[in-house]
Amino acid sequence: MFLQDVTSGGAFPMLQKTIAFAESRNRVLAENIANVTTPGYRAKQLNVDSFQSALAEASANRKDGGKFELPETNEVKLDGNGHLRVQPSYVPTQNQLFHDGTNASIERQMAELAENTMTHQAASELLKGYFDGVSKAIRGRVQ
Numbered sequence: 001m002f003l004q005d006v007t008s009g010g011a012f013p014m015l016q017k018t019i020a021f022a023e024s025r026n027r028v029l030a031e032n033i034a035n036v037t038t039p040g041y042r043a044k045q046l047n048v049d050s051f052q053s054a055l056a057e058a059s060a061n062r063k064d065g066g067k068f069e070l071p072e073t074n075e076v077k078l079d080g081n082g083h084l085r086v087q088p089s090y091v092p093t094q095n096q097l098f099h100d101g102t103n104a105s106i107e108r109q110m111a112e113l114a115e116n117t118m119t120h121q122a123a124s125e126l127l128k129g130y131f132d133g134v135s136k137a138i139r140g141r142v143q
Contacts, residue, residue: 022120
């Protein structure tokens with residue numbers, strides 16, 4: 001019971017889902033970058049705003065005494081074990097198609113990859129701090 005309380009309390013579930021989303025988004029962006037010169041390739045995306053809205057909703061529901069339950073979006077769902085499953089959508093063309101029929105800009109994809117990497121890094125550092133605090137509490141030490 002104690003371990004379940006530790007891993008389902010505080011910011012742990014939000015950080016866990018944020019890291020899982022960032023990892024999935026990293027794979028989507030890497031695929032876009034790998035296919036940037038593939039004729040006719042359409043870039044895929046995982047909508048960050050939609051995911052952040054779902055996190056905010058889950059957090060608000062949790063404050064009302066409920067447990068942390070991430071609502072499903074068009075791109076993000078949870079399987080029976082609570083693991084994040086993603087279904088990327090296609091990036092709208094926004095009237096920008098290159099001569100080979102693609103809509104993936106290497107500059108944009110690299111910028112999004114850098115932003116996503118920072119999100120993953122921040123969530124990882126916060127989660128590490130959370131576990132360090134739990135570890136200190138278990139050992140009974142402040143330092």
